[in-house]
Each structure stands twice: as C-alpha cells, then as structure tokens.
Amino acid sequence: MQSVPRTFRFSSDLVDKLEEEARRQRRSVNGLVCKVLEKYLNVEVFLERFGYLIFPQSIFAKLLEKVDVELLEEIGREIGGETARELILQIWGELTPRNFCRYLEEVMCGCARWANCYIDRIDSGLKIRLGHGYGGKWSKLLKIMVEETAKQIPGMKIKFDYVSEYSVVFTLTAE
Missing domain, CATH: 3.90.1520.10 (H-NOX domain)
Known part of the structure; x- marks a missing residue:
C-alpha cells in the first residue's frame, strides 16, 4: 500500500503521550500513529456502530x-x-x-x-x-x-x- 505524506497538528500533551507510548512499544511515533488510526478506522469504528462495550x-x-x-x-x-x-x-x-x-x-x-x-x-x-x-x-x-x-x-x-x-x-x- 502506498503511503501519502500528511501534516497534522496535535496538542503538546498528546505528542508527549505518543512519544512515551512509542518508546514503550519500541516503535516510531509515525508507526504508532499509523497503527492506532488503522485499527480505529478499519475495525473500531464498526464496533462502535454495533455498540460493543469495554470494561x-x-x-x-x-x-x-x-x-x-x-x-x-x-x-x-x-x-x-x-x-x-x-x-x-x-x-x-x-x-x-x-x-x-x-x-x-x-x-x-x-x-x-x-x-x-x-x-x-x-x-x-x-x-x-x-x-x-x-x-x-x-x-x-x-x-x-x-x-x-x-x-x-x-x-x-x-x-x-x-x-x-x-x-x-x-x-x-x-x-
């Protein structure tokens, strides 16, 4: 799949959290953001529509x-x-x-x-x-x-x- 460069603006708090989690997972911030967005858009958005709960x-x-x-x-x-x-x-x-x-x-x-x-x-x-x-x-x-x-x-x-x-x-x- 071809990637397309994009620029997004995040709050500094969110950037700090992304960097911390990326370090914890031993991956790049870009890789983490792609993983999170892909998971959300490919699966979680549908689970929300079906009313899945997490507890x-x-x-x-x-x-x-x-x-x-x-x-x-x-x-x-x-x-x-x-x-x-x-x-x-x-x-x-x-x-x-x-x-x-x-x-x-x-x-x-x-x-x-x-x-x-x-x-x-x-x-x-x-x-x-x-x-x-x-x-x-x-x-x-x-x-x-x-x-x-x-x-x-x-x-x-x-x-x-x-x-x-x-x-x-x-x-x-x-x-």
Missing part, C-alpha cells in the same frame, strides 16, 4: 460466573450467527475464510480482547488456538461463537480439536 476483566469474570449455561449458549449463537456475520460484511465486504480469520484476530482477539489468537498453517488448512483466562464457561461461549460464525462462511469446514478451561483449539479446512 474491566475482573467485572467480566464476575458476570460470567453468574450467567447460566443455557443463556450463555443463546448469547454465543446470537453473537456468532448474527453479529459476527454482519461485522464481517460491514468491515471486509464478504464472507470468506480469510475474513473469518481477520474477524478472529482483529475483532475477537484484537479489539474485544476476548482471547489471544494464534494461527498456524498446517497441511490440511489452519490450526487456530484461542487462549484466555476466564474459565470453562468462557471456553464454551467462545466455541459456540466460533462455530456459529464458521457456519456463515461458504466453503469452510471447522473441527474442534480441544476445549478446556483456558483454550479453544480448532482446525479450518476447505470443504
């Missing part, structure tokens, strides 16, 4: 423990079956295996921080590992969300290899 992990864990399994399954089916499909279409324009993986990495694991995502190429397709610290209920919810989202993607098959208190591991292959 502390400790509060989330408490809420999760109080929710019964049936409601969790219903929520997982709704997020995976409807919300994810609409987000993929809004952000990337089509339901493809590549955009499914982008949804996992950029939305579920990037912006929403629902898990850490690791994607490895294997002979038959992709091995995807989602890791988190929220326990078995969250793993069950993640599995349902991923499974329902995968059903929306033509030409893609999903097989769950492992689901535990802290992990959901699955393989994606072409149908």
